Amino acid sequence: MKEDRRLPHYLHFLSKFSKTKTAYVFFILLTYAFGYLSAYYHRQPPQQPESTSAVRTVKCPIDSFRVTTRCGDLVPPELIRRTVIDRIFNGTSPYTDFPPPHAAKYLRPKRIKGWGSYGAVFENLIRRVKPRTIVEIGSFLGASAIHMANLTRRLGLEDTQILCVDDFRGWPGFRDRFKDVALVNGDVLLMYQFMQNVVSSDFSGSILPVPFSTGSALEKLCEWGVTADLVEIDAGHDFNSAWADINRAVRILRPGGVLFGHDYFTAADNRGVRRAVNLFAEINRLKVKTDGQHWVIDSVNVN
Known part of the structure; x- marks a missing residue:
């Protein structure tokens, strides 16, 4: 105490x-x-030290995706068919001895199908441009190519050549809708049916298949000096595909030539073809016109 x-x-x-x-x-x-x-x-997570600079969002300029392939010396229009046959088919027309025996029994005499293949835009442009060479990107069974060949013949443009760029593989699942296009050992005979349609329509002297992907085919046409007065773009319908095709196609277009294509108005709205077309026109200060479901860019001269 x-x-x-x-x-x-x-x-x-x-x-x-x-x-x-x-x-x-x-x-x-x-x-x-x-x-x-x-x-x-x-x-608690450790606190990050404050940065002295703001976080940067890296954006790839659209020019990074532009095609810079150097094109060869221009081939005269009258030599374009021979150039393509020599370069792609080793000097022999793919229609020689057509059809091959292993495919003949699977082909229909004529099986033509397309989308937007008979629009007024084809005659409007062919009448105005009077093309010596047309390149079509995306041909499928040849409906629009055969229609253009009919128009050139009717308009007296007998020497016009139409080059059809397509890998002729269709797309995954397309045979769910086109079961009559034969499949032999995993090889869909789409190109053979395309050629059969051309032969049946009597245009084997005007229409040539270019059976490769659009990217590789357009790059090689550019390198070979093959150019066109009209280029129709109707292959992939998503933005990336359409953008790539347009920027490659313009490399093979003669000065003052015309680019045009289908599916400008679709459910994709401004997320697909239309976005690619509008962006290309905006960058290059060009004007987009429409003709039905088709878009048209006149007098293209892009370096």
């Missing part, structure tokens, strides 16, 4: 308080709270 009397008043109070049940409960609660706060602190 003598020692207690020597303690300061507040220490004396704490000494007596610590011996009570209330103090025991208080210390238990304090310990629990300290443990909880300590665990919460360690669960």
Whole structure:
């Protein structure tokens, strides 16, 4: 007791308080709270140091996707057919001895199907441009190519050549709709049926298949110096495909030539073909016209 009397008043109070049940409960609660706060602190992610500069969003300029292939010296229009046959078919027309025996029994005499293949735009442009060479990107079974060949013949343009760029593989699942296009050992006979349609329509002297992907075919036509007065773009209908095809196709277009294509107005609205066409025109300060479901860009001269 003598020692207690020597303690300061507040220490004396704490000494007596610590011996009570209330103090025991208080210390238990304090310990629990300290443990909880300590665990919460360690669960927090470490704070990142503040950067002295703002976060940058890297944007690829559209020019990075432009085609820069160097085109060869221009081939005269009258030599374009021979050039393509020599370069692609080793000097022999693909129609020679057509059809091959293994495919003949699978082909229909004529199986022509297309979309937007008979629009007024074809005659409007052919009458105005009077093309010596037409390149069609995306041909399928040849409906629009045969229609253009009919128009050129009727308009007295007997020497016009139409080059049809297509890999002639269709698309995954297309045979669900076109079961009559034969499949032999995994090889869909789409090109043979295309050629059969051309032969049946008597245009084997005017229409040539170029059986490769649009990208590789257009690059090679450019390198070979093959150019066209009209280029129709009707292959892939998503933005990326249409954008790539347009920028490659313009490389083989004669100065003052015309680019045109289908599917400008679709359910994709401004996410597909229309977006690609409009962006190309905006960048190159060109004007887009429409003719039915087709888009048209006149007098293109892009370096």
